[in-house]
Amino acid sequence: DAGITQSPRHKVTETGTPVTLRCHQTENHRYMYWYRQDPGHGLRLIHYSYGVKDTDKGEVSDGYSVSRSKTEDFLLTLESATSSQTSVYFCAISESTRVTDTQYFGPGTRLTVL
Amino acid sequence: GNSVTQMEGPVTLSEEAFLTINCTYTATGYPSLFWYVQYPGEGLQLLLKATKADDKGSNKGFEATYRKETTSFHLEKGSVQVSDSAVYFCALSGNTGNQFYFGTGTSLTVIP
Numbered sequence: 469d470a471g472i473t474q475s476p477r478h479k480v481t482e483t484g485t486p487v488t489l490r491c492h493q494t495e496n497h498r499y500m501y502w503y504r505q506d507p508g509h510g511l512r513l514i515h516y517s518y519g520v521k522d523t524d525k526g527e528v529s530d531g532y533s534v535s536r537s538k539t540e541d542f543l544l545t546l547e548s549a550t551s552s553q554t555s556v557y558f559c560a561i562s563e564s565t566r567v568t569d570t571q572y573f574g575p576g577t578r579l580t581v582l
Numbered sequence: 583g584n585s586v587t588q589m590e591g592p593v594t595l596s597e598e599a600f601l602t603i604n605c606t607y608t609a610t611g612y613p614s615l616f617w618y619v620q621y622p623g624e625g626l627q628l629l630l631k632a633t634k635a636d637d638k639g640s641n642k643g644f645e646a647t648y649r650k651e652t653t654s655f656h657l658e659k660g661s662v663q664v665s666d667s668a669v670y671f672c673a674l675s676g677n678t679g680n681q682f683y684f685g686t687g688t689s690l691t692v693i694p
Contacts, residue, residue, distance in 0.1 A: 472625075501682075510586075510671060510684035511626075526681070558625055560682075567675050568614050568633040571682055573625040 471495055472574035474559050480580045487546040489577050491559030500542040501526075501560040501571065502534060504553075511558065517542055518565070549581045584609045584676045588685030591669075595662055595692050603657040603688045605646075605672035613674040615639075615648050615655040620669045620687070629657075629670070662692045 471494030481487050491500060499518055503511040503526075513526030515534040523534050531553060533545045546553055559574040589604040607615065614633040618626040630639030635650035644659045655672060672685040 508686055510686040511682075512684075513681060516681075567612065569675070570616070570628050570631060571675075572628070573618075575625045 472559060472561060472572060474557075474574040474577050476577060477575065478578045480582065481549055482582050483550060484548050487549050487579065487581075489544045489557055489579070491542045491544070491574055493540050493542075493559075493561050495561060495563075495572075496539060497561040497563050498539070499562045499565060500536065501562075502532075502542065502544045503558045503560065504528065504555040505558060505576070506555050514544065514557075546579075549579075551581050553579065554581045555579060584613065584674060584681075584683045586672050586674055586683050586685040588670075588672050588688050590686075590688070592689040592691060595690070597664055597692055597694050598661045599692075601657070601659040601662045601666075601690070603670055603672075603690070605655045605657065605685060607653050607655065607672075607674050607683075609653075609674055609676070611676075613676060615646070616673040616675070616682075617644070617646055617655070617657050618671040618673060620671065622668075626671060662690070664692045664694055666690060667692050 502514040560571040617629040630641040632639040632648035
């Protein structure tokens with residue numbers, strides 16, 4: 469299994485509060501991704517990173533920001549959480565962006581915004 | 583653009599039944615195709631993949647063949663077990679930035 473951990477694994481917060489989710493990898497992979505998983509939508513890409521301090525937006529980036537100060541850590545921040553951001557969040561990593569490369573996923577963080 | 587369409591679930595089968603989960607895709611260029619499996623409370627695990635037309639991916643008794651002419655990548659297993667109960671996601675990787683596109687997932691329950 470790829471060495472990917474996510475923290476926290478579960479979080480309940482209130483509308484309007486800031487929330488930061490952490491993804492940590494031990495594989496030294498260059499590329500990291502944040503997805504959210506919602507019923508009827510599968511997984512949708514929020515943001516991704518192609519190196520330290522290099523990030524870009526995905527399909528559903530509004531309301532989210534990311535940072536990557538070290539190869540191994542990729543942080544996802546909800547500046548002011550809303551109920552529509554209640555979801556399960558997955559981090560993924562890949563070694564390169566070759567179309568044949570696999571993405572490996574972390575265990576997920578279940579976030580509930582009340 | 584790129585997209586993946588999977589058959590709606592949930593699917594309930596008896597143990598030892600034959601499984602097919604349909605997946606079709608729309609893509610530009612030459613994507614790779616993947617099946618991931620998600621067990622309850624866990625992340626997605628790669629089940630199998632195929633990187634070019636007519637390739638067959640296989641793992642743990644599951645198989646899928648990359649059919650360019652029908653733009654399909656159907657998942658099959660000849661005899662399912664209770665332990666196969668999970669959600670299955672079809673995905674494709676696009677040509678830029680390794681962006682993945684996922685289907686909505688198909689929930690499978692296998693009963694003894």
